[in-house]
Amino acid sequence: MTEVDLEPVIGLEIHVQLRTATKMFCGCALGFGEPPNTRTCPVCLGLPGALPVANAEAIHYGLMIGMALESTLASVSTFHRKNYFYPDLPKGYQISQFDLPLCSGGRLGEVNIHRVHLEEDAAKLNHAGASGRIEGADSSIVDFNRGGTPLAEIVTEPELRSAEQAGEWLRLLRTTLRTLGVSDVNMEEGSLRCDANISLRPVGSEQLGTKTELKNMNSFRFIERGIRAEVERQRALIEAGESVTQETLHFDPKSESITSLRSKEEAHDYRYFPEPDLPPIVITEAMLERAKAALPELPQAREQRYIEHLSLSPESARLFAWRAELAEYFDSVCASAESLKPQIAANWVTELQGRLGDQEAEDSKVSPAALSQLASLVEASTITQGSAKQILDELVANGGEPSEIVAAQGLEAVGGADELAPIVAAALEANPELTARLREGDMKPIGVIIGEVMKETRGRADGKEVTALVREQLGLS
Amino acid sequence: MSDEIQSLSAVAAVAAIADGGLSREEIFAHYRSRAGADELNAFTWVAEQAPAQIEGPLGGVPVAVKDLFCTEGIPSQAGSKILAGYRPPYTATAVANLEAAGAPLLGKTNQDEFAMGSSNENSAYGPVLNPWDKTRVPGGSSGGSAAAVAGGLAPWALGTDTGGSIRQPASLCGVVGLKPTYGAVSRYGMIAFASSLDSAGPLTRDVSDAALFYRHLVGKDSADATSVAFPESIEIPTAERLDGITLAVPTALVDGDGVEPGVRASFEASLETARQLGATVTSCEIPSAAHALSAYYVIAPAEASSNLSRFDGVRYGLRRDESNLDAMYTETRHDGFGDEVKRRILIGTYALSSGYYDAYYGRAQRVRTVVAKELAEVFAGADFIVTPTSPTVAFGLGARTADPLSMYLSDLFTIPMSLAGTPAISIPSGLSEGLPVGLQICGPAFSENRILSAAYALEQAIGFNGSAAWGAKR
Numbered sequence: 041m042t043e044v045d046l047e048p049v050i051g052l053e054i055h056v057q058l059r060t061a062t063k064m065f066c067g068c069a070l071g072f073g074e075p076p077n078t079r080t081c082p083v084c085l086g087l088p089g090a091l092p093v094a095n096a097e098a099i100h101y102g103l104m105i106g107m108a109l110e111s112t113l114a115s116v117s118t119f120h121r122k123n124y125f126y127p128d129l130p131k132g133y134q135i136s137q138f139d140l141p142l143c144s145g146g147r148l149g150e151v152n153i154h155r156v157h158l159e160e161d162a163a164k165l166n167h168a169g170a171s172g173r174i175e176g177a178d179s180s181i182v183d184f185n186r187g188g189t190p191l192a193e194i195v196t197e198p199e200l201r202s203a204e205q206a207g208e209w210l211r212l213l214r215t216t217l218r219t220l221g222v223s224d225v226n227m228e229e230g231s232l233r234c235d236a237n238i239s240l241r242p243v244g245s246e247q248l249g250t251k252t253e254l255k256n257m258n259s260f261r262f263i264e265r266g267i268r269a270e271v272e273r274q275r276a277l278i279e280a281g282e283s284v285t286q287e288t289l290h291f292d293p294k295s296e297s298i299t300s301l302r303s304k305e306e307a308h309d310y311r312y313f314p315e316p317d318l319p320p321i322v323i324t325e326a327m328l329e330r331a332k333a334a335l336p337e338l339p340q341a342r343e344q345r346y347i348e349h350l351s352l353s354p355e356s357a358r359l360f361a362w363r364a365e366l367a368e369y370f371d372s373v374c375a376s377a378e379s380l381k382p383q384i385a386a387n388w389v390t391e392l393q394g395r396l397g398d399q400e401a402e403d404s405k406v407s408p409a410a411l412s413q414l415a416s417l418v419e420a421s422t423i424t425q426g427s428a429k430q431i432l433d434e435l436v437a438n439g440g441e442p443s444e445i446v447a448a449q450g451l452e453a454v455g456g457a458d459e460l461a462p463i464v465a466a467a468l469e470a471n472p473e474l475t476a477r478l479r480e481g482d483m484k485p486i487g488v489i490i491g492e493v494m495k496e497t498r499g500r501a502d503g504k505e506v507t508a509l510v511r512e513q514l515g516l517s
Numbered sequence: 518m519s520d521e522i523q524s525l526s527a528v529a530a531v532a533a534i535a536d537g538g539l540s541r542e543e544i545f546a547h548y549r550s551r552a553g554a555d556e557l558n559a560f561t562w563v564a565e566q567a568p569a570q571i572e573g574p575l576g577g578v579p580v581a582v583k584d585l586f587c588t589e590g591i592p593s594q595a596g597s598k599i600l601a602g603y604r605p606p607y608t609a610t611a612v613a614n615l616e617a618a619g620a621p622l623l624g625k626t627n628q629d630e631f632a633m634g635s636s637n638e639n640s641a642y643g644p645v646l647n648p649w650d651k652t653r654v655p656g657g658s659s660g661g662s663a664a665a666v667a668g669g670l671a672p673w674a675l676g677t678d679t680g681g682s683i684r685q686p687a688s689l690c691g692v693v694g695l696k697p698t699y700g701a702v703s704r705y706g707m708i709a710f711a712s713s714l715d716s717a718g719p720l721t722r723d724v725s726d727a728a729l730f731y732r733h734l735v736g737k738d739s740a741d742a743t744s745v746a747f748p749e750s751i752e753i754p755t756a757e758r759l760d761g762i763t764l765a766v767p768t769a770l771v772d773g774d775g776v777e778p779g780v781r782a783s784f785e786a787s788l789e790t791a792r793q794l795g796a797t798v799t800s801c802e803i804p805s806a807a808h809a810l811s812a813y814y815v816i817a818p819a820e821a822s823s824n825l826s827r828f829d830g831v832r833y834g835l836r837r838d839e840s841n842l843d844a845m846y847t848e849t850r851h852d853g854f855g856d857e858v859k860r861r862i863l864i865g866t867y868a869l870s871s872g873y874y875d876a877y878y879g880r881a882q883r884v885r886t887v888v889a890k891e892l893a894e895v896f897a898g899a900d901f902i903v904t905p906t907s908p909t910v911a912f913g914l915g916a917r918t919a920d921p922l923s924m925y926l927s928d929l930f931t932i933p934m935s936l937a938g939t940p941a942i943s944i945p946s947g948l949s950e951g952l953p954v955g956l957q958i959c960g961p962a963f964s965e966n967r968i969l970s971a972a973y974a975l976e977q978a979i980g981f982n983g984s985a986a987w988g989a990k991r
Contacts, residue, residue: 082607086827088600089587089609089706093742123823123869125846132826174842182831311869313878316712316820318742 045243046278048271049251050206050236051154051198054213055191056223057161057231058101063188064160065092065135071185084188086130091317094119098190099142099321101222102158103331105192106143108216108338109153115323117142119158119315124308127174127182128162135160136193138312142321149212149340152197163187192222198237198248203267207260210234212362215339219364227259236267239284240274249274250284254291255301266291270298342367350374350382356390366393369401372408377416388415391429395436405439406432414442426499427451454497463501464509467492479514486510522547523988527578527672527726528753534576541567541577544672545621548579551670552624557646557655559665562592563624573619575733580620581671583628583662585708586612586717591622595708596630596658598641599828599835599853609706610738611675611717618733623671626661630855631825632682632710634658635927638918639857646914647690648986649952653911656686656927662720663690667953669987673721673730677707679714680813681906681931684943687720688906688955691945691983693727693972694720696931698962699938700745703738709824711817712743714935722983724944724973728753731965752966754973760795762971764788764958765899768800770807775908775926779949784905787946787956790978791903801895801902805887809933812884814925815868815877816936821858822865828853860921889937896961901971904930906943906955934959942972945981953983 062069066083082090106113120138137157146153163184167177174180194213200206214225214232224231234257239249254270257263269291274284286304291297337345343361346352352360360367366389373385388411389401396404414431417423423431423446431445446452454460467489468475474485490506510516522544525533533539545567552563561584571577582588585595587605594600612622629639637645637660645660647653648668655664659676663686666674676683678696687694695718702717709715719730732751738744771784788798830836830849837848854862868877895902907927917924934941939962946956956975960968 082605085832087587087605087607087833088593088595088603088708088827089585089605089704091705091741091743093740121823123826125826125829127829127831127842130827130832132829133823309871311823311866311871311874313819313823313869313874316743 046240046275047243048201048267049198049239049241049248050200050202050267052196052200052206052210053235053237054194054210055161055233056105056194056217056225058098058190058192059221059223059231060095060097060101060190062095062097064095064098064158064190066188068188070189074185076181076183076185079185080187084130085184086132092135092315094318094321095190098158100327100331100334101190101220102142102156102192103323103327104220104222104334105194105217106146106156107331107335108220109143109146109148109156109194111143111146111153111156113323113328114140114142114144116140117321117323119318119321120312121315123311126162127180128165128187130163130184130187134162135315135318140320148216149209151199151209154195154197156192156194159191159193161186161189161191198239203264203271206236206267207264210260210263212339215362215364219336219338221336230258233258234263236263236270238267238270238274240271240278250286252284252286253288254298255288256290257293259293262291262293265293265296266298269296273298339364346382352383352386356383356386359390360386365400365402369408373412373415376409377412380412380415380419384415384419385412388432391432392436395432404436406435407439410435410440410442417442417446421453421502422446423451424453424500424502426494427453430499451498451500453502454500460493460501460505461509461513463493463496464489464506465513467496468510468513475514478510478516481516519547520988523551523669524984526722528723528729530578530672531574531576531729534578541571544577545579545623548623548671552581552665555665555670557648557651557664557668557670558643559626559645559655559661559668559670560624561594561627561642561661564622567621568616571619571621573617575615575619575729577619577621578672579623580615580730581623581626581662581665581674582612583659583674583676584625585628585632585677585710586625586675587706587708588612588622588625592625593708594642595632596628596640596642597828597853597855597858599849600708600833601641601835603834605706607706610703610740611707611734614703614733614736615675615730620730620733626659626665626671626674628661629658629682630858631708631821632658632677632679632715633821633857633861635681635685635924636912636914636917637661637686638914639855641855644914647911649691650911653913653952654689656689656907656911658682658686659694659720660686663687663692663694666690666692666720666722667983667986673719673726675717675734676720677710678716678718678931678935679710679817680935681928683716683718683720684906684931684941684955684957685927687943688945688957689911689953691953691981691986692720692722693724693945693976694718694943695727695731695965695969696934696941697731697735697965698940700743701735701747701940701963701965703736703741703744705738705740709820711820712824713820714813714817716935722987724942724969724976725753727942728969728973731969747965748963749966751969754966754970756970756974757977758795759791759971759974762791762796762901763899764791764796764798764901764903765801765895766798766903767803767806770803770930771904773908773929775929776905777909777949780905780908780910780954783947783949783954784956787975787979788903791975794974794978799899801899803888803891803895803902803933805884805891806933808884809888809936810925810929812881812888813928813932813936814864815881816885818861818865819868819878819881820865822862822869825854825858825862857921885936888933889939892933892937892939892959893961900960900967902959904957904959906930906957910949910952910954930957938962940965940968942968944972944976944979945983946979947981953981
């Protein structure tokens, strides 16, 4: 077999739990770790005779998502029943959408959206026994608290070409949804879940190869690792002259192994038909206006604004725009000192975030006002860059006011020739050899002299000013 | 006193209670004892006593309720073994509405399993007997409710109609049965058969009782998204004439082979009575009616196959063989469901299957649309469509159980209105071979007041006397 370059073709299906007050089709409050089966009613338990009523807020959130993704919004949308038996599905069918989804098409970043539809989440199964799955379990217990939670399912076109691209795009989607305020979008808690459809094809080919569906990837790391592993598995099969089988796969992040959940032959016939208990949703002008009015500034628009209006570097703009909380923190820093250049503020926010790791800036001990004060002190040359970084360490550890820390620790910059000149002169005197080299125009030793001065001033001197004084004192032009 | 109470219609009983001539305790005790001595197998559960606080315009006249309505803490088994002993934690809106209006629960009535049947022989709790002749069926699926009213075991009863399940047993038992406009009565708490067709309505001794009962049954329910507010209040009918009213007879349908001569004669006599009351009788065509039965027996089983998926042994009702998940599903449903229910689940599952959906379910829905359109066209030129309710009088127990198709034909005249979602009433039009014959009067959506009015005028003129069944001492 001749070597052919293969390219991955990846599409994502993302399930997002919507943060409505109540469930998709009943009045139960959403569950957040309450004791099992305490957030239930006849409807979400699928008791005989119970009927669903669609949650208007979930439809509102669905429209907001559709608008954010530039989808075509349906004028009339219907619910369908997706029929299959499983203990986490109390009615024996899931109420979902089929041929008339709420949102069709759309685009986010460089990826086209296929559709967005609403449905209800399944209950949670807990399996007792070594297998951890229903097959081979000693017993299985159902907790219906999660059952009926509103879900938006977002399906992309198969346009992603690598695991890394999929991961990065998913981060953009997550930020977009978080900015909309429609979901907690927390992968570990399951409010954002992602399946990937993966196939390979020769570069340049228009035809899609046989795809597999990779399920159960509950973190960004696992998604990228899972996709990478599946791409390599398929590549090895094809290069060995074998064919890929259409099947649903399970990725185990611990062993990095991929196992088959079911083949195409075992796939369910879901027997979709229109849900007779729910009339079609008619999307009115008022509903559209309400959704539009509720839209906040979205990440991509924010990125543009940061570049065009605040003259941020593209790197800073994307960093903040794709992390909604960080962007809000940055905006607050800018707002607390109008004279501060946004890029300077951005640099300090980045500096702060670098010290925080996974913690959000807004949850740290450093208030936006403190950070903007710190940046302003540097800009006014009241303190040096080096002192400011020490103060930032202090703020991260204990909080407080930068100006008070400066006063308490005597960190005002040693400024002006009067104060600094004797210190520079002493440093030159203490290093005659270096001074001689400097005199001859070899500027390499200047760093050592600056270091001496910094040591003497505990970092409160400005390097440029020290250099200028050395030149002046040695009579260099 | 007992015979006196027994002779009162529900409307008359409400009036007697209001006057002080009768107490709510007396009427409850009377019917409690009648229902307790049930020899028709009409009841599956009878209340020990009335609730302490009963207020409201229905005066405490108790009601028998078809078993598929959920009643809190009270067995609600829908005629099925799979729900044996099931006591729901909530009460259906229709039952709650009646209770709130002053009609306490007398008991739960037997029915075909999950409302699938036309003879009440598909109940896991045994067949119901027709009070006019205990060797015959009462019709179905609301057979227990119809027999309870006809046999004088209950003043009135709540039933459900999916393809004729109120009207056909009303016809076979000689009582009045009203199938409402789809959505006029909440379905919340009704154990579903076919969601897009199921309607709850009254079975009563006469038309006035049906009107009073129905007045307190209708209403938009926030728990049922398909329910609608009835656009007017339901009036107790008083009309004595039918002047200016046009009745349309779907001749091709009514002249079909399956209609018994005695039924045809009673129907012709009813038309003559209508003419004497001033009505004009014309003929009409419903060309797709021939396909309505086929469409119904695709749509109803399709929805049922999905609606009945929840009976899986996981949360309530019967559970068999817990050795593994598939075995539990299979054995639970194998043992829990009767033959007719299994037959319809199979038909419905097949009809919805990938590759068959368009040929069956899709086409059946298109037939449904055409039926509704054809009925609307008839109503553009006529006030009502009239037919016999059932092609036959009550047939013998076991006579049709071996032939499901002949059983399905019982619903030939009632199914088009179910598909269209339009209201229809069955009133007794006389006897054939000593057994009741029913007349069906159908109108456009939300025409219940006009239907009740015309039905009342005809009822007065026909003068049917059902006391042979309900007055009999037993």
